[in-house]
Structure formats: structure tokens, C-alpha cells
Amino acid sequence: MKEPYSFTFYTASWYRRSPYWQRTVEAGCTSWDLYNHMLIPTLYDDDEREYWHLVEHVGLWDVAVERQVEIIGPDAARFTQLLTCRDLSRCDVLQCKYAPIIAPDGGIVNDPILLRLSENHFWLSLADSDAMLYALGVQAFAGMDVTIREPDVSPLQVQGPKSRDVIRALFGDEVADLRYYRSWEGDLGSIPVVVSRTGWTGEVGYEIYLRDGSRGTELWDRVMEAGARSRIRAIAPSDQRRLEAGIFNYGNDMTVRDTPFHVTGMERLVEFAADFVGKEALRRVAAEGVDRKLVGVRLGGEPLRMWLEDFWVVRKDGRDVGRLVSASHSFRLKENIGYAWVPIELVEPGNELEVLSPDGPVPAVTASLPFLDPNKDIPKG
Amino acid sequence: MKEPYSFTFYTASWYRRSPYWQRTVEAGCTSWDLYNHMLIPTLYDDDEREYWHLVEHVGLWDVAVERQVEIIGPDAARFTQLLTCRDLSRCDVLQCKYAPIIAPDGGIVNDPILLRLSENHFWLSLADSDAMLYALGVQAFAGMDVTIREPDVSPLQVQGPKSRDVIRALFGDEVADLRYYRSWEGDLGSIPVVVSRTGWTGEVGYEIYLRDGSRGTELWDRVMEAGARSRIRAIAPSDQRRLEAGIFNYGNDMTVRDTPFHVTGMERLVEFAADFVGKEALRRVAAEGVDRKLVGVRLGGEPLRMWLEDFWVVRKDGRDVGRLVSASHSFRLKENIGYAWVPIELVEPGNELEVLSPDGPVPAVTASLPFLDPNKDIPKG
Numbered sequence: 029m030k031e032p033y034s035f036t037f038y039t040a041s042w043y044r045r046s047p048y049w050q051r052t053v054e055a056g057c058t059s060w061d062l063y064n065h066m067l068i069p070t071l072y073d074d075d076e077r078e079y080w081h082l083v084e085h086v087g088l089w090d091v092a093v094e095r096q097v098e099i100i101g102p103d104a105a106r107f108t109q110l111l112t113c114r115d116l117s118r119c120d121v122l123q124c125k126y127a128p129i130i131a132p133d134g135g136i137v138n139d140p141i142l143l144r145l146s147e148n149h150f151w152l153s154l155a156d157s158d159a160m161l162y163a164l165g166v167q168a169f170a171g172m173d174v175t176i177r178e179p180d181v182s183p184l185q186v187q188g189p190k191s192r193d194v195i196r197a198l199f200g201d202e203v204a205d206l207r208y209y210r211s212w213e214g215d216l217g218s219i220p221v222v223v224s225r226t227g228w229t230g231e232v233g234y235e236i237y238l239r240d241g242s243r244g245t246e247l248w249d250r251v252m253e254a255g256a257r258s259r260i261r262a263i264a265p266s267d268q269r270r271l272e273a274g275i276f277n278y279g280n281d282m283t284v285r286d287t288p289f290h291v292t293g294m295e296r297l298v299e300f301a302a303d304f305v306g307k308e309a310l311r312r313v314a315a316e317g318v319d320r321k322l323v324g325v326r327l328g329g330e331p332l333r334m335w336l337e338d339f340w341v342v343r344k345d346g347r348d349v350g351r352l353v354s355a356s357h358s359f360r361l362k363e364n365i366g367y368a369w370v371p372i373e374l375v376e377p378g379n380e381l382e383v384l385s386p387d388g389p390v391p392a393v394t395a396s397l398p399f400l401d402p403n404k405d406i407p408k409g
Numbered sequence: 410m411k412e413p414y415s416f417t418f419y420t421a422s423w424y425r426r427s428p429y430w431q432r433t434v435e436a437g438c439t440s441w442d443l444y445n446h447m448l449i450p451t452l453y454d455d456d457e458r459e460y461w462h463l464v465e466h467v468g469l470w471d472v473a474v475e476r477q478v479e480i481i482g483p484d485a486a487r488f489t490q491l492l493t494c495r496d497l498s499r500c501d502v503l504q505c506k507y508a509p510i511i512a513p514d515g516g517i518v519n520d521p522i523l524l525r526l527s528e529n530h531f532w533l534s535l536a537d538s539d540a541m542l543y544a545l546g547v548q549a550f551a552g553m554d555v556t557i558r559e560p561d562v563s564p565l566q567v568q569g570p571k572s573r574d575v576i577r578a579l580f581g582d583e584v585a586d587l588r589y590y591r592s593w594e595g596d597l598g599s600i601p602v603v604v605s606r607t608g609w610t611g612e613v614g615y616e617i618y619l620r621d622g623s624r625g626t627e628l629w630d631r632v633m634e635a636g637a638r639s640r641i642r643a644i645a646p647s648d649q650r651r652l653e654a655g656i657f658n659y660g661n662d663m664t665v666r667d668t669p670f671h672v673t674g675m676e677r678l679v680e681f682a683a684d685f686v687g688k689e690a691l692r693r694v695a696a697e698g699v700d701r702k703l704v705g706v707r708l709g710g711e712p713l714r715m716w717l718e719d720f721w722v723v724r725k726d727g728r729d730v731g732r733l734v735s736a737s738h739s740f741r742l743k744e745n746i747g748y749a750w751v752p753i754e755l756v757e758p759g760n761e762l763e764v765l766s767p768d769g770p771v772p773a774v775t776a777s778l779p780f781l782d783p784n785k786d787i788p789k790g
Contacts, residue, residue, distance in 0.1 A: 037418035041717040042661040062443035158539035164512045165546020168686040280423040305549040336422040
């Protein structure tokens, strides 16, 4: 299989750079994507080498593109609850939630990680859509006393089996031993940060939310220094690793035209005990059922290079029935894996399909998620 | 001056391609930007050659990235009025308006061209932000009966002094003779389109809104055929030409943190006779005044290449006072022009500044907009 189509890209003042930009250039980053109107590293030297470094050691990602929406004020808890189908009455201070944001018709506006910094202080750590604009729209007639803004916050992800050692060296045991989806607020020397036990990999991992963009280089250097013994290196977010883990990418996998009931694994995130915008619409979808769904697929053919360059048509018995929206090669499973939209009658694992790649038809079969559970699927040494 | 920093960019399934994608590749497009999560051509062969073709002949731009928000239903007129500070009681059917979308705090959410297709049917032809999400948010508690969605619409711009001949050859006199900011709805053969007398150049120009994405190649070919005698060619949107005309680019020139009263020339677009979200906030801003403003600047130094690669610091008497957010070289004015944010005491034309380019300090002076009025500033042959 060929690499995705490539061309020369010129930076411009309409793309914001991260506070880590200079360090990512110096670390050898060779290609960036655009995400929330900002540049995000997508390739340093080689996606397979970066993958193995992530799953065997520890990687440092510049994910300042995860722009934050801050919601603060006397009604912040009630207001934030309006935005998401997760039940925030069950979200402690310093707890995180994977919190789909829901439109009035039930569509997914974004799928951020929500951080509750205090009773009435929240951050939404965004995927790639301007969901702050949605929050501002809801505010217009909600009649609640909140301030909605983008704070000066720039996350880094420290991911991989050795990430705990790096975080321990930087912050000590309390932070290294955080439970999954819990966070900590404090300082690294005098650099203000929040650290959460979250990430986009399925590996052990953390995010460090820098709260002062002028100190990006300093934070980057501190992390690199603390990780030297663990062989930390700068890598790009891994499409292969997130696919193995059954993690979705907003914008191609699902959009505002899809509800959580359309996405395998997201159904359980709709908590009807909560009061949120779009609740009645989602009740109807839940009652009536959906006619199509996003599912996992295993694909034949040559190993895929990097990631999918465009959607591919999915066929069944010679008819176009859907589209492949993500795919890459799992270097550990030694096969191509991805996600496809298929009609409801084909969502069960084991359905045979055909996918039209630019190089010709490729066999595919629907599969359950996640593709890989490190505790189960990887033979121990 | 150097070109902006460049690197290899790989396409991905998370960037939508335009229905004209294949034709832009075949026409020799060599570089694209990202805009509303889609790829937009930014360079074919040479930005100066493309500029001269635009101002002397006619250019065809793929601007499918101008994604539409459709607002339709019994309350569509009242609802759309909520979103913008323009007075829509003065907007006829088939009229267009440059219609800033306003947040509850008065910030600019987007600055689309609004098209009124019928009494209760509107399109917002977006600049680069997910303003549909804002409209969906406002809908949550507005209590109005409207449907908000993205229709299957993909605009092309036909711009330049010969554009009228091309439109006449395609659609006849009625459409070619449209008044500025008026539109027409119909078919080209059997291809459904809307045509408006609008554009991003300050030249005579039109936009053709294709209403069936499956027919992009067909429409492109029809336009190219009709324009052959006028020497039409595919070009990229021209940063130089829009700067000459005093046109703004949402995202770098202004953002949701700025109100129309912060942007020179946008003040007059706030029509308090209308009822819209953010009206009270804008009344306060109007009464209290602003402490900074976006203004035109003329810059010394070597001719700039292409466009600004990142913001540059603006100084006055040795102090950092603002930032340059756009700049390019006007090939007709033979000087560098751009926009900068400056403190309110420096907004009048003629204030001398210093701008810190990557190659060193450059003198600058504030200037009135537009930089160039073709009827006044260009000597006749």
C-alpha cells in the first residue's frame, strides 16, 4: 500500500503554534496536522519506530491542540451538565470523565475529557471541533451565571509503560499513583500544572496541562530530563495504537450527524439520570433504534502505511453499504484494523465485507472492540 | 524575506475533500490549507502570477470549504436574526449580507455571507470556525421551530474583471447583471446552483453554490469551458488581493475574543434596531469604548513572500504594544501591507511603529482601509 497523498504545506498566521513548537522542530518533527486551528506533530522519523517506542518505553506528545473550554461561576455545575450526557452528579472534584457533548437533536458536538477542578470549575479538553462556540450558544438562553472562555492551558501527553517512572521522577508518588481518570493540581517547581491519569493510547499514561504558555520550553525540558533514564523521546500521536485500543477520532470516525447510539461502545455513556440538552432526542433514538453503526473491522491486503488518506467505500454482496473511516496496520496484531459505518444488520462481529481501496478491493470482516487488550492479547515474554 | 516555513503534509480521512479536489490536482495545485476541516487550494504555480491573473483576467477558486449552515422552518427568520448583528428586516429574499455572528459577550463567532433563499430559509456561508455548533447551542433554549443542518452545497468563486463575461456565457444577462450582494437560484443545464454577486477580492466577482456534490467535476468543466475565451484559470484565493481590499480573515485577524467594535470598519455592521444575542454586551462596548483595535498598516523592508507565517510583535518607542496578524506584498501598490492590533491611542492613520520580523525590525505606519480602491488608486492605461 502507498503512503497517503502528500504535498508541501506552508505555515500561516491563521494556524496557532503550540508553546512546544520550537522543541518539536528541534526534536526532529517532520510533519504536522491541523487540529482545532493549531499545528499538531504527526510524524517525526517513522511511524512504526514511534509506535514501538510508545508501547515498549515512553513517548512525549505535544497535544496543545487539545484546547480547553473553561466553565466557571456559580452555575457552572448545572451548566456543564447541560452540555454532556454523562451524569456529573457522579463526578468528584479532580475526577475526569470521557464526556460526549450533545446537540439538541442528539448529535455528538465533541468528545472531550472533562476535568472537574472544583465544585463549579470545569475544563473540557477538546477533540477537533470548536465546541466552545456550542457552549456559548447554549449560554445565550440558558439563564445561568457562568463564564465560558479558553484558558491559557497547553497539554502534553506522557504515554507508555515507563510513563509512571517519568511522572514519579517529576511529581512524586502521589501523582504517579493516581487512579485512572483522576487528576492532581499543583506546581512543578514554579510551573503551574494539572496532571491527569488519562491519554489516547490504552497504555499507562498521563497528561500534563501546562497553565502558562510562556513556560512551554521549560516544561518540555523538565519532562525530557526526568525521562532520560526511561528512554523518553518525542513522538507523534499513534493512529495505530489508538485503533488497537478502540479509541475514536472525532471528525472522521463520528461527527455531529451521529449520536452516541450510533457508535459501538458509546451507548453506555448516555446516562438518562442526568438533565442535558438533547436528552429527549436521545430517548427517542434509544427507543426507535438506529439503522447504521460505527463498528470495528479487520482488513486484508498489504500492510497499510501510516493512516487512511480518505474514506473508502464498503460493499456487501456487490452493493455499496457504507464507508471505512479509519484504518491502519497494527504492528503487534500484524494485521490491518479500522472502523467502518455499516447498516445495522451487519454490526455483529464476523460479517464479511469488501472494501474498495485505491489499489483495488480488499476483504474485511466486522470485529469487536477493542482489537487489542495488552493483558490478554500479547503473549508474555 | 523568506517564504513561510514549510513541511510535508499527508492527507488523512479526517480532512474532507472538496467535490472539485480531483480537478484542482489536475489543474496543478501544489499546496492546500485546512479550513473548516477541509482542504483548500493555496498555491498552484506562483502567488504573484496568480494575483496578476486575478486582477487582469479571471480566476476560478475552489472554496467548497465555505461550508454552509442551513436554517429553515417556521421560525427561521426570527432565529437567524438572533445570530447576527445585521438587521435582517432589511434583507430581501435572494439578498446577501455580510453578517457577523455574535456571542452572548459580543465576541465574533464567525463572519459569514448570509443568503436569504426565502422568507424562512437561510444559508450562512462560513469563514473558518464551526459556527453551526454555535447555532445548535442557541437553538437549545431559544424555543423556536427551526431545523439547522449542513446542506450539500459547495461554492466556487469566479473573480476578476472578466468574471462577468464568464457568468454571462453560463447563465445569461439576468445573472451576469446581478447587483452587488444579490443572488439567483436556478440550474445550469440540470446542475442545481445558486449564484451570488459576492467574493473575497474587491474585484468584480461571483460565487456559484453547487447544490449537488456529486456533480463537482461537471460544474468545474462547464465553468472552465465558458471561461476559455476570457483566459480563465484555476488560482488560489489571494491574500494580497483581499488585503488590498481591506477584507478580513477570521481566525488570525479577529477571533471570538474580539467584538465588531474592535475591528476597523466592522463597527457600522452593528445594527441595534435588530434583536440578537449579545446586543446588550455590544451596547456596553459601544458606550464604554475599546482599548485596542485592528487597523491597517504599511510595512517597510523587503517585499514579503506569500503570506505571514506567524504573528509578529508590534512595538512603539521600544515597548511591545501589539501584534501584526496578516501581511503580504501588494504587487500593484508595490509595498507591504497588513493588519495589526494596536492600543486605542495608535489607531489613527499615520502612527509610526516598529514590527519585529524574523529577519529583524521593520518600520511600519498605521493606514486607513481599504489600501487600494481600483477606481481611485490605479492609473488608467
